[in-house]
Every structure is written in structure tokens, then in C-alpha cells.
Amino acid sequence: MLKSYQIKRTVQFSEETSVPKEQSNTPEFDILKEDTKSNTEYCQSLMNKLLTVPYAKLPDFFVHHCQIASNPIKWLNKFEKLIAENEDLFMNTANRGRMIKCYTIIESKRKEIEQTTNKKSTKFLIQYINAGCETRCFSFKETRSKANELSSYTDKIIFLTKEKYDYEQAIIDFINPKLPDFAMQCQKEIDHIQHLNCLTNEFSVEQIQAKNAPLPFNKLKINCNINQLVDIYYRLSREMQTNGRPIIEGSINDLAAVIVNSFVDKDGRDLSLDTVRTVLTPSKTDKRPKDHKKIDIDKKE
Numbered sequence: 001m002l003k004s005y006q007i008k009r010t011v012q013f014s015e016e017t018s019v020p021k022e023q024s025n026t027p028e029f030d031i032l033k034e035d036t037k038s039n040t041e042y043c044q045s046l047m048n049k050l051l052t053v054p055y056a057k058l059p060d061f062f063v064h065h066c067q068i069a070s071n072p073i074k075w076l077n078k079f080e081k082l083i084a085e086n087e088d089l090f091m092n093t094a095n096r097g098r099m100i101k102c103y104t105i106i107e108s109k110r111k112e113i114e115q116t117t118n119k120k121s122t123k124f125l126i127q128y129i130n131a132g133c134e135t136r137c138f139s140f141k142e143t144r145s146k147a148n149e150l151s152s153y154t155d156k157i158i159f160l161t162k163e164k165y166d167y168e169q170a171i172i173d174f175i176n177p178k179l180p181d182f183a184m185q186c187q188k189e190i191d192h193i194q195h196l197n198c199l200t201n202e203f204s205v206e207q208i209q210a211k212n213a214p215l216p217f218n219k220l221k222i223n224c225n226i227n228q229l230v231d232i233y234y235r236l237s238r239e240m241q242t243n244g245r246p247i248i249e250g251s252i253n254d255l256a257a258v259i260v261n262s263f264v265d266k267d268g269r270d271l272s273l274d275t276v277r278t279v280l281t282p283s284k285t286d287k288r289p290k291d292h293k294k295i296d297i298d299k300k301e
Helices: 039-052 055-068 072-085 093-126 140-149 153-169 182-212 226-238 252-262 273-280
Strands: 131-133 172-175
Touching: 039 055, 039 072, 039 093, 055 072, 055 093, 072 093, 140 153, 140 182, 153 182, 226 252, 226 273, 252 273
Parallel strands: none
Antiparallel strands: 131 172
16 A cells, blocks of 8 residues: 555554445545554554545544544544654644644544533433432432442441431432432332342251251161161171271261161161160170171171
8 A cells, every 4th residue: 555644653543443445435534444454554544544635624534433433532532642643744834734623623523522422421310310409419220329339238228228318318409200209219229128138048047957957768677686787887887997997987876876767677666775775885795696697798709
């Protein structure tokens, strides 16, 4: 691409206002994507256009590119800096006047965009103001937004309560008839948060209880003598080991409780806790089955 006005310095644009050739409807102002593969080429093309566009059409040139830019103020700021970095290109009498006009257009366009943005923002805010007094406006939309930014349940309730109190104590000069009463909305939001907090606490308690509750089951029936079953637990906890530790590790009371709570005899009757505890006592060898009646749990293939 022919560079009629060679720039000395570039500025890094966050967005480029170039368009594809097939979408170019204003060739006098357009910068083509095909001609700007890099930021340097884009800067060069901008300056070429700026210095060749007819003087009277400079305002239209800036309007055109501001309409393409998603952030026109930021784009204008970058373009203004690009001009300042290459003021040597404007040193002859004709171009010096062009440079001053560009600065004037940029400043005017920037103020115009800012004023338009502020008007839209103000109009948007006014429609959400519930009421106003001499010192402040009361907007529930804004109040709820601030409350939602607070992480603590307590902080939210305190903030909303204070907002409601400030409103009720203020001398109101203006009330928006299209919106509900500010204090009433604050109270509803307080009630809503408190209700959700109660539900959350209830669900948490239920979840903890469900997690800690024992699984439902029916006791298992044994078809051998009680002391034969208890003797298995005795040997697993006293005589048989793995890696130097008992296979089942626990006190006599714990083992007895497990057995009594898990089994019934062959007739479906509950086992006696005292009987089970006696069989598990090491000194009560006479209560455990003789060797030939013990159930073999260490049988080798």
C-alpha cells in the first residue's frame, strides 16, 4: 500500500475501525481490513485518510469511525494521541490548520458522546427512584443491588433496616407514583431474606441428621449356637492379626453392642447383652465353644 504520509510513531489501538472490502459503503472514509494486517498499518492508514479527506468533510470522517467503534471515546483518545505523536506531518501551513481542526473535532465529539451517555444514564436512574428528599434519593433497585453485594446475612438485614429507617425519618419531597413505597419494599426484602435463611438452616439440620442417621436394616438370624458366633468375634479381635494388629479392633462393650444390635437367634429372639459380653471376656474360656465345635474361619485351601 502506498504510504503518502509516512508516520514516525504508532499508538496501540485496542480496536480498529476497519471494514472488509465487501462491506465498504463509504470508500472516502473507510479503512479496509485487507490493507491493515497490523496495528502499524492501521495507524498509517488512519493518518493517510486524515490528511487526504477534504477539509470540510473532517467532521463526517470522525462521525463515521465513531459509529464503527464499540468504545468511541477510547478510540478518539487513541487517535488524538496518534496525531500528537506525528505532528511533524502537519508542519506546513495548510496541514497545521487541519491538525488544529482535528483536535477541535475530537474534543467536541468526546463531549457530545459523554453528554449523551450521561443523559441516558440519568433517564434510566430516574425511573427507578421511589422517592427523594433534600439530601438524597431513595431507589429500592439500587438498595437491593447493594444489599446483594453483601456476603453476610446479618449485614444485609442491618443495611436494609437502616435504609428503611432513613426513609421513614426523612422529609420526603418527591414520591414516584409508579413505584411501590420504598419502606414497604425494604421490609419485604428483609422478610424474604429472613425466610430464605430459616429454610437454609432447616435444610442444613435435615441434611446433617440424614447424614448421621444409621441405615435401616433387619437383624440377621443365626442358625448356630450364640457362643459359636460370639467366639468368631473373639478370635478376630484377640487371636487373629494382620500387620501386627487385630483384624477387628474394639472394646468388649463395643463388640457386644455390635453383635446384639446385628443378630437374633435361630428363633428370632434378641441376644442377651450380658451373655455376649461374658463370652467375649478372655478369662471366661469355659463359656466359649470347645475346639471341635468352633466355626473354622481360618481354613486353608
